[in-house]
Amino acid sequence: MMKNLTRIATPLFAVALMSGATFFAHAQANQAPTTESRSWNTPPPGTEQAQSAYRDGVEAAQLDMTAKRKIDAKSSHLYVHPPVKGAAREEYRSNFTAGYEAAVKHNSGV
Incomplete structure (x- = not known):
């Protein structure tokens, strides 16, 4: 039984x-995203291109850490050669760096 x-x-x-x-x-x-509930790897509000750059930065940092390469956004291939043209390059680099630094900060436990 x-x-x-x-x-x-x-x-x-x-x-x-x-x-x-x-x-x-x-x-x-x-839930509506707020600063507290937004995850560290979620891009901040902005254009699709800015969000893509942020995600690229997060991914590049994770790959650099996994491969035990130098942790520096400015040495990344996508920072040096952004996949955009003209004036959008600086915006891409800025958002890429923000994503990269967020991933490094998250991984360091800070």
Whole structure:
């Protein structure tokens, strides 16, 4: 009798736990982003190009740390050769550096 109860109760318990986590994650996703709830790797509001540069900076820093390369945004290939032209280059570099520094700061535990 107890064996049969365990066979039925265990899957039901697992489903209940998983559905609760989904509901909780959905509720968190619907919150308006604030400075406190915005993750360190989420780009600040701005143009799509600025957000892309920030994400590129985060990714470059993570790759540099993983490969044990010099930690310096200005030595990164995407900083030296930004994938944009003209006046947008400085904006890209600025947002790239912000993302890079955010990743380094997060990884150092500061």
